[in-house]
Amino acid sequence: MVHPYIPNSVPDIKRRMMAELGIKSVEDLYSDIPEEIRLKRRLNIPGPLSEMEVKRTVSEKLGKNVRLRAIPFLGAGVWPHYVPAVVEEVVSRLEFLTAYTPYQPEVSQGLCQALFEYQSLICELTGMDIANCSLYDWASALGEAARMAARLTHRRVVVAPKIVHPERLETLRTYVEPAGMSVVQVGYDRETGLMDLSELEEKVSGETAAVYVENPTYLGFIETQVDEISDIAHRSGALLIVGVDPISLGILRPPGDYGADIVVGEGQPLGNHPNYGGPLLGIFACRGDTRFVRQMPGRIIGMTVDSEGRRAFCMALQTREQHIRRERATSNVCTNEALCAVAAAVYLSLLGPKGLRRLCEVILSLSHYAMKRLSELEGVEAPLFRSAHFKEFTVGFRDARVDEVNKALVERGFHGGKPISREFPELGEAALYCVTEVHSKRDIDGLVEALREVLEA
Amino acid sequence: MSFRQARWNEPLVFEMGFEGRVGTLLPEVDEEVKGAVGEPSKLVPERMLRREPPNIPELSEVEVLRHFVHLSQMNYGVNSGRMYPLGSCTMKYNPIVNELLVRDERLAWAHPYQDPDTVQGILEILYTLKTWLAEITGMDDVSLQPSAGAHGEFLGVLIIRAYHKLRGELELRREMIVPDSAHGTNPASAVMGGFKVVTVPSDGRGCVDMEALEAALSERTAGLMLTNPNTLGLFEDRILEIADMVHDVGALLYYDGANLNAILGKCRPGDMGFDVVHLNIHKTFSTPHGGGGPGAGPIAVKRELSKFLPAPTVEFDGEKYYLNYDRPHAVGRVRGFLGNVVPLVKAFAYILSMGPEGLREVAEVAVLNSNYLMNKLRRVRGFSLPYGEGRWRKHEFVLSSKTLRKETGVGAGDVAKALIDRGFHPPTMYFPPIVEEALMVEPTETEPLEELDRFADAMAEVSRQAYENPGAVRRCPRNASVSRVDEVRASHPKTMCLSWRMYKSRLGAT
Numbered sequence: 001m002v003h004p005y006i007p008n009s010v011p012d013i014k015r016r017m018m019a020e021l022g023i024k025s026v027e028d029l030y031s032d033i034p035e036e037i038r039l040k041r042r043l044n045i046p047g048p049l050s051e052m053e054v055k056r057t058v059s060e061k062l063g064k065n066v067r068l069r070a071i072p073f074l075g076a077g078v079w080p081h082y083v084p085a086v087v088e089e090v091v092s093r094l095e096f097l098t099a100y101t102p103y104q105p106e107v108s109q110g111l112c113q114a115l116f117e118y119q120s121l122i123c124e125l126t127g128m129d130i131a132n133c134s135l136y137d138w139a140s141a142l143g144e145a146a147r148m149a150a151r152l153t154h155r156r157v158v159v160a161p162k163i164v165h166p167e168r169l170e171t172l173r174t175y176v177e178p179a180g181m182s183v184v185q186v187g188y189d190r191e192t193g194l195m196d197l198s199e200l201e202e203k204v205s206g207e208t209a210a211v212y213v214e215n216p217t218y219l220g221f222i223e224t225q226v227d228e229i230s231d232i233a234h235r236s237g238a239l240l241i242v243g244v245d246p247i248s249l250g251i252l253r254p255p256g257d258y259g260a261d262i263v264v265g266e267g268q269p270l271g272n273h274p275n276y277g278g279p280l281l282g283i284f285a286c287r288g289d290t291r292f293v294r295q296m297p298g299r300i301i302g303m304t305v306d307s308e309g310r311r312a313f314c315m316a317l318q319t320r321e322q323h324i325r326r327e328r329a330t331s332n333v334c335t336n337e338a339l340c341a342v343a344a345a346v347y348l349s350l351l352g353p354k355g356l357r358r359l360c361e362v363i364l365s366l367s368h369y370a371m372k373r374l375s376e377l378e379g380v381e382a383p384l385f386r387s388a389h390f391k392e393f394t395v396g397f398r399d400a401r402v403d404e405v406n407k408a409l410v411e412r413g414f415h416g417g418k419p420i421s422r423e424f425p426e427l428g429e430a431a432l433y434c435v436t437e438v439h440s441k442r443d444i445d446g447l448v449e450a451l452r453e454v455l456e457a
Numbered sequence: 458m459s460f461r462q463a464r465w466n467e468p469l470v471f472e473m474g475f476e477g478r479v480g481t482l483l484p485e486v487d488e489e490v491k492g493a494v495g496e497p498s499k500l501v502p503e504r505m506l507r508r509e510p511p512n513i514p515e516l517s518e519v520e521v522l523r524h525f526v527h528l529s530q531m532n533y534g535v536n537s538g539r540m541y542p543l544g545s546c547t548m549k550y551n552p553i554v555n556e557l558l559v560r561d562e563r564l565a566w567a568h569p570y571q572d573p574d575t576v577q578g579i580l581e582i583l584y585t586l587k588t589w590l591a592e593i594t595g596m597d598d599v600s601l602q603p604s605a606g607a608h609g610e611f612l613g614v615l616i617i618r619a620y621h622k623l624r625g626e627l628e629l630r631r632e633m634i635v636p637d638s639a640h641g642t643n644p645a646s647a648v649m650g651g652f653k654v655v656t657v658p659s660d661g662r663g664c665v666d667m668e669a670l671e672a673a674l675s676e677r678t679a680g681l682m683l684t685n686p687n688t689l690g691l692f693e694d695r696i697l698e699i700a701d702m703v704h705d706v707g708a709l710l711y712y713d714g715a716n717l718n719a720i721l722g723k724c725r726p727g728d729m730g731f732d733v734v735h736l737n738i739h740k741t742f743s744t745p746h747g748g749g750g751p752g753a754g755p756i757a758v759k760r761e762l763s764k765f766l767p768a769p770t771v772e773f774d775g776e777k778y779y780l781n782y783d784r785p786h787a788v789g790r791v792r793g794f795l796g797n798v799v800p801l802v803k804a805f806a807y808i809l810s811m812g813p814e815g816l817r818e819v820a821e822v823a824v825l826n827s828n829y830l831m832n833k834l835r836r837v838r839g840f841s842l843p844y845g846e847g848r849w850r851k852h853e854f855v856l857s858s859k860t861l862r863k864e865t866g867v868g869a870g871d872v873a874k875a876l877i878d879r880g881f882h883p884p885t886m887y888f889p890p891i892v893e894e895a896l897m898v899e900p901t902e903t904e905p906l907e908e909l910d911r912f913a914d915a916m917a918e919v920s921r922q923a924y925e926n927p928g929a930v931r932r933c934p935r936n937a938s939v940s941r942v943d944e945v946r947a948s949h950p951k952t953m954c955l956s957w958r959m960y961k962s963r964l965g966a967t
Contacts, residue, residue: 001814001815001818003811003815003818005549005550005552005743005810005811005815005819005902005903006815006818006819006822006902006903007903007904007905007906008822008825008826008902008904008905008906009818009822009902013906014822014825016906017825017826017829017906018825020829020832021828021829021832026821026824026825028849029821029824029825029828029849029851030692030723030824031849032692032694032848032849033692033694033720033723033724034694034696034697036697036728037696037697037724037725037728037729038723038724039595039722039723039724039725039728042722042813042814042817043592043593043722043813043816043817044592044813045589045592045593045808045812045813045816046809046812047808047809047810047811047812047813047815048809048810048811048812048814048815049809049810049812051554051810053809054554054558054806054809054810055554055557055558057809058558058561058582058802058805058806059558059561061578061579061581061582062561062563062564062578062579062582063563063578064577064578064581065563065567065575065576065577065578065579066574066575066576066577067563068575071566072566072568072570072571074568074570074571076570077793077794078568078569078570078793078794080566080568084480084481084518086480086481086518086521086522086525088560089522089526090522090525090526090529091747092556093525093526093529094534094536094537095529095530095531095532095533095534095537095538096529096532096534096747096748097534097536097551097556097745097747097748098534098535098536098537098551098745098746099532099533099534099535099746099747099748100535100541100543100546100548100746100748100749101746101748101749102748102749103543103885103886104533104873104877104882104883105939105942105944106874106877106934106937106938106939106940106941106942107462107532107533107877107882107934107937107938108532108533108748109528109531109532109937109938109939110527110528110529110530110531110532110938111528111532111748111749113467113469113528113531114525114528115748115749116469116956117469117470117471117957119955119956120469120471120956120957120958121470121513123956123957123958124511124512124513124957124958125511125513129955129956129958129959130955130956130958130959131955131956133749134749134750136604136605136608136792137604137792137793137794138793139790139792139793140604140608140791140792143791165793167790167793167794168793170789170790171789171790171791171792171793173789174615174788174789174790174791175649175791177651177789178615178618178649178650178651179649179651180651215505222501222502222505224502224504224505226505227504249507249511250507250511251498251501251506251507252501252505252506252507253504253505253506253507253508254507254511257508266793273565273566274565274566274567274568274569275559275564275565275567275798275799276564276567276568276569276576276579276794276795276798277568277569277793277794277795277796277798278569278604278751278753278794278795278796278797278798278799278801279604279750279751279797279798279799279800280604280792280793280794280797288955288958288959290950293953293955299749300955301955302947302948302953302954302955303947303954303955303960304942304943304944304946304947304952304954305942305943305946306939306940306941306942306943307932307940307941307942307943308940310466310939310940312939312942312943313942313947314942314944314947315944315947316944316947316948316953316955317948317953318944318948319948321641322607322641322642322644322645323640323641323642323888324641325641325645326641326644326645326654327644327645327647327648327654328648329641329645329648331645331649332607332610332611332642332645332646332648332649333605333607333608334605334606334607334641334642335604335605335606335607335737335739335746335749335750335751335752335754336605336749336750337604337747337749337750337751338747338748338749338750339747339748339749339750339751340747340750340751342525342748345470345525346521346525348513349470349480349513349514349516349521349524349525350480350481350516350518350521351480351481351513352474352478352479352480352513352514352515352516353510353511353512353513353515354479354510354515355479355480355481355483356511356513357507357510358483359483360497361486361497361498362483362484362486362497364494364497364498364500364501365486365490365491365494365497366486366490368493368494368497368500369490369493369494372493372494373493388500388501388502388505389500390501406572407572410572410574410575415568415571415572415575418570437483437484440484441487441489441490
């Protein structure tokens with residue numbers, strides 16, 4: 001068939017090329033494929049469809065999604081935030097979008113510089129010295145951070161809080177177990193949700209490679225004992241790994257401020273839509289000591305000069321990486337989430353320090369307004385912890401099943417928070433709600449009214 | 458034809474801007490909300506408040522847009538440039554329509570924790586894609602979770618691990634065999650999965666050395682990781698024997714799908730005896746690579762390994778699509794959420810655009826283009842085609858510029874930079890490591906004959922120049938945004954500069 005994506009699919013062209021090679025059929029080029037394994041039928045897939053039909057098909061399928069009145073009040077590691085038009089324009093530029101990894105720095109200065117800027121912006125935001133140019137997501141970045149901590153400390157245990165995203169915990173375990181490492185968890189104060197420091201003291205030992213803490217935590221409140229946690233970790237010679245929502249760093253203390261050795265986090269909210277959970281952007285930053293630098297996973301862009309002494313950029317420290325070091329590499333990562341990192345750089349450049357601070361204030365106002373309004377409902381408690389919260393918070397239901405509440409909310413055009421009763425049975429019937437700047441007062445009021453109807457029904 | 462890349466001398470974003478400028482406006486908070494919650498910064502405990510604002514520049518929207526557009530103009534993409542024959546990366550044309558499809562708000566704002574009943578459309582696309590990928594690879598089940606090829610390799614290795622563990626043999630089976638021509642990710646992934654790497658050499662035909670493989674296989678072998686066609690672009694034609702040998706010692710056979718483009722619709726890894734396969738959606742299925750991602754690296758497995766695929770899997774009960782978390786034998790997940798949905802939706806659209814005939818045409822023309830170009834380039838003075846004498850290549854081939862280097866001092870890296878000046882993206886250099894002065898060329902099916910001829914002419918011209926004036930070649934590129942970049946300086950502990958912070962502290966030190 002002659003196809004628009006295949007210029008040489010024209011029979012006359014193929015004949016000319018085959019004549020040049022002295023063959024009669026393209027099959028001759030496949031003559032070394034054993035007869036037994038040749039596919040003697042057509043693949044059982046539909047198509048080919050015209051561009052118009054492809055568009056229609058995809059659009060019809062997406063039409064089967066339920067149309068909601070407000071963006072879902074869901075977060076838990078993928079958060080809805082507005083994506084400015086300039087971000088979308090930049091990541092649509094074909095020179096960025098359709099490039100490969102910058103193996104040839106001379107023709108890839110644009111991407112290299114944008115990624116260097118991303119790394120630098122992440123450093124400023126987190127208070128760390130260096131950052132790589134992305135990993136897959138927060139969870140896998142945590143896995144890589146734990147393995148790096150083990151290489152640096154020659155210890156094998158990671159201490160993590162009980163209040164942690166279950167998928168992040170599972171990913172952490174997946175990454176560390178083949179390295180002979182294990183994860184132990186530390187409980188929390190039932191009243192505040194904060195980490196139980198005496199239990200932390202007990203569990204941290206000479207075997208501890210790293211203590212992991214998240215801020216804001218998975219359940220949305222702010223962990224205020226970070227200095228104490230940092231002390232406990234460092235006193236035993238363990239590293240402190242901090243997991244962050246980068247948006248929160250517009251108003252919260254940067255982890256570098258309280259002694260973080262490695263910072264990981266989810267960069268998706270910086271200029272990337274939720275997109276049903278992917279692509280995401282794994283943030284990875286750390287201290288600048290040489291021994292840290294040498295053990296970092298992933299690609300890092302460095303500033304250098306060209307042969308005429310002009311400023312230039314290229315991939316640095318490639319001798320850590322799989323394509324040079326093979327089985328002795330610090331990680332196997334190759335393709336990462338570069339374009340999402342470019343989006344993050346554009347996003348942070350647009351917001352600036354004041355915009356980011358202001359965004360945090362808008363989020364705080366709206367999330368607290370939502371908590372307040374929801375708590376006014378009979379049988380609803382929000383939040384369940386007596387702690388300060390950022391954009392996410394727990395909502396407890398005294399007399400209703402959270403799954404049923406959510407089904408009924410969808411019927412009214414709203415999507416409630418993520419049910420967490422199975423993850424934290426001790427919290428009863430509860431959900432994790434997320435409110436950001438994309439939710440207007442009207443959206444929140446609408447949610448509250450819908451919930452009132454549901455609970456009264 | 459002449460190529461001049463933009464040269465904007467663009468400052469770093471940190472060197473731009475003016476205090477007080479803003480790049481975007483945020484919605485005002487409603488008075489009633491303000492009244493209800495008060496001063497927002499009071500909602501954060503004093504000891505957790507950020508004392509100093511982050512040192513991020515203050516820019517207007519205009520400045521930000523121009524800055525990044527200028528940067529984009531100093532970058533090279535397959536849709537905006539020319540032929541991009543980066544071997545093993547399958548840099549084919551990235552269809553524009555697929556980009557428009559994924560901007561749909563019904564996808565963009567969909568959250569992974571939505572009730573599956575509210576995202577039946579997305580789940581249907583993902584489920585259908587799964588069945589198509591199984592059909593294309595000849596496998597039985599698919600996980601869409603991994604974010605990239607190497608991520609898929611890691612998951613595949615974990616599945617091999619889980620298989621042996623369930624059989625009580627993991628303690629014994631500590632070795633993963635990898636050919637010396639393999640992608641660097643293979644040995645790195647095997648080690649991440651807790652295995653020891655055993656390397657087997659290639660024979661003169663460019664395939665796995667069967668005697669060495671026989672000697673390497675034992676009851677300690679967990680698996681063999683193989684790329685077919687391999688990185689030399691040669692088909693491992695004794696694959697059925699290899700599969701038997703691997704299975705006879707109780708090990709599993711892993712397929713690195715980086716080179717699947719060559720055999721789409723012609724033959725399938727599943728029929729060759731592979732047990733686990735990873736795919737590179739951003740190679741074979743035309744989704745743009747984004748300068749290093751996002752891609753997607755689904756894995757496909759045979760039925761007996763299906764139970765090890767990580768939760769959740771996208772399933773269909775005959776009526777509704779749903780996420781299955783109830784998977785007692787599953788290995789742990791390798792990331793949060795479902796996978797890189799956006800590239801997966803683009804792959805869905807691509808497969809629809811191609812259909813069975815189109816995919817077969819992709820393979821055939823990719824292989825025809827590759828052999829046509831190989832046939833021209835092998836005759837260019839200074840280049841040779843090591844391994845597999847007299848054999849046709851598949852989607853790519855590896856030239857050696859060893860002779861050119863010896864006779865003129867111009868190496869593979871110099872040839873690459875000289876190609877840049879002629880408007881082409883260079884081939885992959887110095888890989889695979891078994892070829893001296895390697896240039897790995899993969900034209901793909903999306904290049905017209907005229908472009909293949911122009912590339913061949915450019916290579917001939919570079920060779921001529923190397924013999925006449927080697928110094929001129931070694932001074933390339935002249936037409937890119939910068940001249941030859943000092944990569945050693947970028948990595949040297951004394952000169953290394955990895956962030957704006959490091960740059961400033963360095964300035965302070967001098």
